[in-house]
Amino acid sequence: MSEKKRIDGLDMAKGVGIILMVAGHLVGSLQTIDNKSWFSPFYQFVASFHMPLFFILSGIVLAVTGEEEKPMKTVVCRKARTLLLPYASFSLIYMVINLCTCILHPELLSFSDLWKYLIYSVTFRGISVLWFLPTLFFGELFFIWCRRRLPDARSALVFLAAGFLTMFFSPLFRWEGWEENLALMAVGALMQTAARSLLVSIFLLAGSYAALLFRDREKRSFWGLLSGAALLAACAFLCFQNGAVDLNYMVFDNFILYVLCACCGSFGVILLCKNLRRSRLLTFLGIHSLVIMATHMEFKVMYYAIRFSYWLNRYVTRVKVWILFLTMALFILLAEAGIVWLYDRYLYFLLGKKAPAATKEGRIKQ
Numbered sequence: 341m342s343e344k345k346r347i348d349g350l351d352m353a354k355g356v357g358i359i360l361m362v363a364g365h366l367v368g369s370l371q372t373i374d375n376k377s378w379f380s381p382f383y384q385f386v387a388s389f390h391m392p393l394f395f396i397l398s399g400i401v402l403a404v405t406g407e408e409e410k411p412m413k414t415v416v417c418r419k420a421r422t423l424l425l426p427y428a429s430f431s432l433i434y435m436v437i438n439l440c441t442c443i444l445h446p447e448l449l450s451f452s453d454l455w456k457y458l459i460y461s462v463t464f465r466g467i468s469v470l471w472f473l474p475t476l477f478f479g480e481l482f483f484i485w486c487r488r489r490l491p492d493a494r495s496a497l498v499f500l501a502a503g504f505l506t507m508f509f510s511p512l513f514r515w516e517g518w519e520e521n522l523a524l525m526a527v528g529a530l531m532q533t534a535a536r537s538l539l540v541s542i543f544l545l546a547g548s549y550a551a552l553l554f555r556d557r558e559k560r561s562f563w564g565l566l567s568g569a570a571l572l573a574a575c576a577f578l579c580f581q582n583g584a585v586d587l588n589y590m591v592f593d594n595f596i597l598y599v600l601c602a603c604c605g606s607f608g609v610i611l612l613c614k615n616l617r618r619s620r621l622l623t624f625l626g627i628h629s630l631v632i633m634a635t636h637m638e639f640k641v642m643y644y645a646i647r648f649s650y651w652l653n654r655y656v657t658r659v660k661v662w663i664l665f666l667t668m669a670l671f672i673l674l675a676e677a678g679i680v681w682l683y684d685r686y687l688y689f690l691l692g693k694k695a696p697a698a699t700k701e702g703r704i705k706q
Contacts, residue, residue, distance in 0.1 A: 346627070347404070347554055350397055352613035354626030357397070360390040361469075362636050362672060364482050371451075381580070388579035388598070389605025391472070391587045394629075395540045396606045398476060399483075399547020404554060408487050415484060419477055421692035427473040429690040431461040432635045434468065437638060455522060460461060465529035469633055471536070471588055478537035483544045499545045502538035507595040509535065514589065535590065546603055553614060560615045575605035626666030628680045630691065636672060645671040 364386040402408070402498040406413055422537050438457055441449045448625045464474035482502075486495045513535065518528035580587075582597040592598040611620070625632065636642050656663050683691060 348618045348623060349554065349610070349614035350400060350621055350623040351626035352616070353393065353397055353610050354629045355619070355622030355624070357390055357393045358625050358629040358632050359622075360393075361550050362642070364390060365637055366605075366642055366646075366668065366672075369642060371697055373646070373650075374417045384584055385576055385605075386581070387577050387585055388573055388601040389603075389609075392540075392543045392602035393606040393609055395479070395543035396550065396603070396610070398480065398554050399544035400551045400554065401547075402480065402484070402544065403548040403551035409616070410418075412484070412488075416481065419480060423473045423477040423692075425692040426630060426634070426690065427464075427466070427477075430470055430638075431467060433460065434462065434470070434638050438467075456511055456519075456525060458582060459522060459526050460529055463526055463529035464533045466533075468638055471533075472633065473630075474533060475540055476617060477534040478533070479540035479544060482537060483541045485639065486541070487548075496545060499541040503599070504595070505544040506535045506539040506590070507592055510590040510592060514591070536587070537614040539587075539590075542599060543606075543647075544603065546606075550607065550610065552611070563616075564611050564615035568608045568615065571604045571611065573608075575601050575608060577646030578604065628676075628684075631680050631683050636676060639679065641672055641675045641679070645675070 367383050369387075370376075371383075405565075435454070435457060438449060438454060442451050442454060459465070460467050461470075463556055464478070465471060466474060468640050483499070486498050490498060513528065513532045515528075578597060578601045582601060583593040585591055585593055587600050643667045648671055649664050650693050652667055653660055653664045684696060688695060
């Protein structure tokens, strides 16, 4: 959405989602260093809904902006520019980083792994967190195409059938044989890309129905806050009944429980953000969630945050644990703010964005 048409509640919900993503990845890394008792339950709770949250928010945006009524060619071109262009640019950067790692630290990464990453990139399987972008691109196109050609009830049945079909075949994607040679790896990667894209249509559908919540953008209610808190509590309860899940690797355990948890947690966050006062920090994080998502791990921001925080913590005498995590949070926030500024000011074209107003004015003066 353009800056003038942005909905604060949606941006804040994206901000919460990116915080949960970074926190989940941070806890996952810390488990190999200092595994605390609450790490595993926290990660399980976050993983149960933090990625579906982004897809549900995308479904809301599709409905609010009326994407279904726009010419298909226009939609495809705009989605390719805002999703596939960043995917391609970040994939290239990742490959350069991995190549440097192979040369400088061959004990960490071998050259044979580069072929795997190349296949993952060209098949849209995605390296690391980048799987999200092509999944959203193809998922949205499938969703819009079906909604244009089928009545609401039939399209909903198609999306539900696609989701359950994906669930049925999900164990196939965890077959170790896909890694035996490059050809099998490519086939498996393509199948996984298609399966994810079909699956997310369920969450896009849920988001399109939830767009009704934002008809009156400014209205806030106590009952909305209470409902959001109740849904998050329900998600916290249900996720431990289901077990560990991972949308990236198509691990769902009980698929119905997974979808239920994902919707409860996502709508809990959305309702809370819809009915809270605007937070500048959450809005900033939400608007720039794509850059933060793509850079917090592969750009080594999280890695150096952990190293610096543990080094500093040696000189702390009180509330060491609290200061440790606060230092990590501040380091990541400041580093990501710098990266966001760099992309907004100079590398905006890699994100499919237009030049900012300040840059345009400077060119005109010159």
